Amino acid sequence: MSVDRYKGFVFGPADLAEDVDLDVDRRKELLFLDGSLARLTHWEVLGLAWNAPAEAVKAAYLEKVKIFHPDRYPGKRLGSYRARMERVFRRVTEARDGLSDEARRAAYAKQTAPPEEFARLEARKIEDERRVQERRARLSRQNPLLARVGRVAELVKRGKEAMEAGRFGQAANDLALAQGLDPQNAELAGLVADARRRAAAQKAGELFEKGLAAEAMGSWPAALAAYRAALEADPRHTRAASAGTRAALEVGDPGAARELAEAAVRATPQAGAAHEALAMVLEAQGAKKDAKRELERALELDPRLESARERLKKLKWSFLG
Amino acid sequence: MSEHEPVIGIDLGTTNSVVATVRDGVPRVISNRSGQLLTPSIVAVAKNGKRLVGALAKRQAITNAENTVFAAKRLIGRRWGSKEVEDARRVLPYKLLAGPEGNDVRVEIAGRVVTIQEISAMILAELRADAEAWFGRPVTKAVITVPAYFNDGQRHATKDAGRIAGLEVLRIINEPTSAALAYGFGKQVERKVVVFDLGGGTFDVSILDIGKSVYDVVGVGGDTYLGGEDFDRRVMDWLTFGFAKENSGVDLRQDKMALQRLKDASEKAKCELSAVPGTSIHLPFLVGAADGKGALHLDRQLTRDKLEDLTKDLVERCIAVTERTLKDAGVRPNQVGEVLLVGGMTRMPRVQKAVKDFFAREPCRGVHPEEVVALGAAIQAHALSAPQAQGSEVLLLDVTPQNLGLMVVGGYFQTVIPKNTTVPTSQTHLFTTVQDNQTSVRIAVLQGASERAIDNELLGEFILDGIRPARRGEVEIEVTFDISADGIVGVSARDVATGQQQSITVTATSGLTEDEIKRILDEQIDDLLERKQTNREFEARRDRVLAMVREIEALGPAVQEALERTKFGKDAVQKAESVLARVRQAAEAGDAAAIAAEEEQLDRTLQLFKGLASAARPAGGK
Numbered sequence A: 001m002s003v004d005r006y007k008g009f010v011f012g013p014a015d016l017a018e019d020v021d022l023d024v025d026r027r028k029e030l031l032f033l034d035g036s037l038a039r040l041t042h043w044e045v046l047g048l049a050w051n052a053p054a055e056a057v058k059a060a061y062l063e064k065v066k067i068f069h070p071d072r073y074p075g076k077r078l079g080s081y082r083a084r085m086e087r088v089f090r091r092v093t094e095a096r097d098g099l100s101d102e103a104r105r106a107a108y109a110k111q112t113a114p115p116e117e118f119a120r121l122e123a124r125k126i127e128d129e130r131r132v133q134e135r136r137a138r139l140s141r142q143n144p145l146l147a148r149v150g151r152v153a154e155l156v157k158r159g160k161e162a163m164e165a166g167r168f169g170q171a172a173n174d175l176a177l178a179q180g181l182d183p184q185n186a187e188l189a190g191l192v193a194d195a196r197r198r199a200a201a202q203k204a205g206e207l208f209e210k211g212l213a214a215e216a217m218g219s220w221p222a223a224l225a226a227y228r229a230a231l232e233a234d235p236r237h238t239r240a241a242s243a244g245t246r247a248a249l250e251v252g253d254p255g256a257a258r259e260l261a262e263a264a265v266r267a268t269p270q271a272g273a274a275h276e277a278l279a280m281v282l283e284a285q286g287a288k289k290d291a292k293r294e295l296e297r298a299l300e301l302d303p304r305l306e307s308a309r310e311r312l313k314k315l316k317w318s319f320l321g
Numbered sequence B: 001m002s003e004h005e006p007v008i009g010i011d012l013g014t015t016n017s018v019v020a021t022v023r024d025g026v027p028r029v030i031s032n033r034s035g036q037l038l039t040p041s042i043v044a045v046a047k048n049g050k051r052l053v054g055a056l057a058k059r060q061a062i063t064n065a066e067n068t069v070f071a072a073k074r075l076i077g078r079r080w081g082s083k084e085v086e087d088a089r090r091v092l093p094y095k096l097l098a099g100p101e102g103n104d105v106r107v108e109i110a111g112r113v114v115t116i117q118e119i120s121a122m123i124l125a126e127l128r129a130d131a132e133a134w135f136g137r138p139v140t141k142a143v144i145t146v147p148a149y150f151n152d153g154q155r156h157a158t159k160d161a162g163r164i165a166g167l168e169v170l171r172i173i174n175e176p177t178s179a180a181l182a183y184g185f186g187k188q189v190e191r192k193v194v195v196f197d198l199g200g201g202t203f204d205v206s207i208l209d210i211g212k213s214v215y216d217v218v219g220v221g222g223d224t225y226l227g228g229e230d231f232d233r234r235v236m237d238w239l240t241f242g243f244a245k246e247n248s249g250v251d252l253r254q255d256k257m258a259l260q261r262l263k264d265a266s267e268k269a270k271c272e273l274s275a276v277p278g279t280s281i282h283l284p285f286l287v288g289a290a291d292g293k294g295a296l297h298l299d300r301q302l303t304r305d306k307l308e309d310l311t312k313d314l315v316e317r318c319i320a321v322t323e324r325t326l327k328d329a330g331v332r333p334n335q336v337g338e339v340l341l342v343g344g345m346t347r348m349p350r351v352q353k354a355v356k357d358f359f360a361r362e363p364c365r366g367v368h369p370e371e372v373v374a375l376g377a378a379i380q381a382h383a384l385s386a387p388q389a390q391g392s393e394v395l396l397l398d399v400t401p402q403n404l405g406l407m408v409v410g411g412y413f414q415t416v417i418p419k420n421t422t423v424p425t426s427q428t429h430l431f432t433t434v435q436d437n438q439t440s441v442r443i444a445v446l447q448g449a450s451e452r453a454i455d456n457e458l459l460g461e462f463i464l465d466g467i468r469p470a471r472r473g474e475v476e477i478e479v480t481f482d483i484s485a486d487g488i489v490g491v492s493a494r495d496v497a498t499g500q501q502q503s504i505t506v507t508a509t510s511g512l513t514e515d516e517i518k519r520i521l522d523e524q525i526d527d528l529l530e531r532k533q534t535n536r537e538f539e540a541r542r543d544r545v546l547a548m549v550r551e552i553e554a555l556g557p558a559v560q561e562a563l564e565r566t567k568f569g570k571d572a573v574q575k576a577e578s579v580l581a582r583v584r585q586a587a588e589a590g591d592a593a594a595i596a597a598e599e600e601q602l603d604r605t606l607q608l609f610k611g612l613a614s615a616a617r618p619a620g621g622k
Helices: A013-017 A024-036 A054-068 A080-100 A102-112 A115-142 A144-165 A168-181 A186-216 A220-233 A238-251 A254-267 A272-284 A288-301 A306-320 B055-059 B083-091 B116-135 B152-164 B175-184 B228-246 B256-272 B304-310 B312-329 B349-359 B372-385 B514-564 B570-589 B592-621
Strands: B007-012 B016-023 B026-030 B043-045 B051-053 B095-098 B105-109 B112-115 B141-146 B168-174 B191-198 B203-211 B214-223 B278-288 B295-303 B338-342 B395-397 B404-408 B412-417 B425-432 B441-447 B457-464 B476-483 B489-495 B501-505
Touching: A013 A024, A024 A054, A024 A080, A054 A080, A054 B214, A054 B395, A080 A102, A080 B425, A102 A115, A115 A144, A144 A168, A144 A186, A168 A186, A186 A220, A186 A238, A220 A238, A220 A254, A238 A254, A238 A272, A254 A272, A272 A288, A272 A306, A288 A306, B007 B116, B007 B175, B007 B372, B016 B116, B016 B372, B026 B116, B026 B372, B043 B055, B043 B105, B043 B116, B051 B055, B051 B116, B083 B095, B105 B116, B112 B116, B116 B141, B116 B152, B116 B514, B141 B152, B141 B175, B141 B372, B152 B168, B152 B457, B152 B514, B168 B175, B168 B372, B175 B191, B175 B203, B175 B214, B175 B338, B175 B372, B191 B312, B191 B349, B203 B312, B214 B312, B228 B256, B228 B295, B228 B304, B228 B312, B256 B278, B295 B304, B304 B312, B312 B349, B338 B349, B338 B372, B372 B395, B404 B425, B404 B476, B412 B425, B412 B476, B441 B476, B441 B489, B457 B489, B514 B570, B514 B592, B570 B592
Parallel strands: B007 B141, B141 B168, B191 B338, B214 B395
Antiparallel strands: B007 B016, B016 B026, B043 B051, B095 B105, B105 B112, B191 B203, B203 B214, B278 B295, B404 B412, B404 B441, B425 B476, B441 B457, B476 B489, B489 B501
């Protein structure tokens, strides 16, 4: 017990001067503890380090009660210190009770952990949980009756994890497998549909990126193929449709371009870009009036389409010109 | 306060009581004035009006069953109308009455109605007197033991009994804890100990964690209505039933004297069967025959097997209680480092075997089952009265035996301090009003294990008023429960907003009020003065009579001489001798009535002798 334990604690001179049969060290200890009871953790009350083990708690408790139980002072005058002693005794007992049960001790340790310990504990908790899961999965695989249920649970879990990680293709795959094992599960069916939709969108996105890359390298046929594949994965991918239209025109296949553009408009009639794509095809085919209508429609739906605005201006000028 | 003032520990048992002390650092039992270590917990008023306690009371119990009170411990602190009291009324030969408030139990003994506390106080006073005789100086401080399962009311009543007996009760401690204290005293014990205490009337089991001279109770359980007397009753019932079968339906229970003899014989047989495999119960002239001619005798053989068969379920109950107690305390039987057997009933081989089987270990044989509790009480008394020497210090940390709480809306019981909480302790709970503009709240304090308030023991109730009117649920009332190291409960309630506060020490509804105790103590003083008066009369008479005896003895040779020369008076001398013998005996026994009865006869003998001697002298002179 170091001297600076009482640092910052103000002792009442009247308390220290009270006429009782206790030496000054004991008085200071009692006054300090009584005044700090609420603030100290279970371990601190017992004079122990954070998360000290149960055996240390028990040993410290035995030492403390010998000091703080009023029965230990037969025939001594204790004055106001008797009540303080009882309060400290109760607090010490509460600390012991709180720390002697393993589950309660663990919960309390977490609650009172210093920051760096807290992080370490969290990490360990996650690790423990993972181990438990693994063990459960292994056990269920070994049991044929449980295997099916276990497999479903495992697939769903993996699927959900993949979803969260953004690997939608993987998720859709796992979940679809799970659905195959448990076809009645409505929740699972919903998950599968969701995963599939997201997986398709993701795939389309990837293919679209690929198309853009090909376009940048001037490889129009490759770009067209990528855009088409993207649209196949996600027919609602308007940007792929309009880019595809442009690529088809570059390649010199207006039929394909028109097809793509119309498909885009059908899929997303409210998307300005789809109408713009269709306008490009119409313009290329010479149907300027129709092209102009489509561009106006595009701008009406999406006023921010600067490329469509430019095109419309050009078309207007060509009329004037 | 003198450090040398003697202090005692008292095991106030259902059937027997023991007093002990610590002298020169060694705990030891104090033998009573008859030289016995055990004093029967029996109080009686003899036919001649004399109050008898202990062995003297037990000896005359058969002929004076109505005025002999035994097993008062089963009634102390109980409420009139409770199941326990109703059961007792059916089987006890003495008369029970309700107190003036209809709450507590009183006994009618020799036409006087006394409280159970007073009965217990008489036993305590007897033990105190024994201790004073042993020390040769006054004794005023004691620790008294009670079964761990005693509730607040029973503890209070026991403490009051101590006060009535003129003792300052330093502490009420639990019997099993006390036994463990005696077991561990002076040894370096570091282990979990289970105390299995099957006494005359109660069964207690306690689990202690002993380490570094700290006796930390971690769990208690028990049954206040399971003990040696229940075993006796099984034997009695068996005998009564068999007797009725053999004698065309004669019911022995109708005859109080027969019942008392039966009870003694049953207890004796049960004790014998702990040592031998079979015994016979022989009670001649037990009751008059139904046809009015002659008397019926009882003669039966009882084997140990039969006894075990009769009491099988009682032993099973003990084990079930033990199992539950261990479970509540979170201790497995294999974690227990020692099992102490306490109480006379643990001498029964079947009980020992059941304990051994349950714990899978031999119970400790190092303690004397009947003395160990008193020894522990003496150790605690010693520890509480003087600073202890290094190494022999002890510290007891006991627990509450039952949940303590309040009655809440719907008649439910809300626990505030759960059982097995280390005392002293205190807990605060917030409660709220249940009605709009409620200005007072009734707080009923209960102890027990049931969720329903009505099934628990009501310790007391009080009313907190002056609550500010407000919508229901808006006023918060803070109720603080406090249990002292004695296990005695204090409660205070405070309106959080107004600070209005009320606190009570919960006196059980079946307890004595302060006034009653004062009245009893006053009566005792009157009694004492009266007894002093009669004592003085008795002493004067005794001295007078003894003077006459001496005179007669002095005349003896002269009378002898006179008579030798006549043929008459041989029978007169014989008569005189027998009178003298009776008087000497009566004087020795202090029997005032007998002395008074002989005084006249003695006077006549003296006159006769004087006459003879004076007649003989002239003749002798020839």
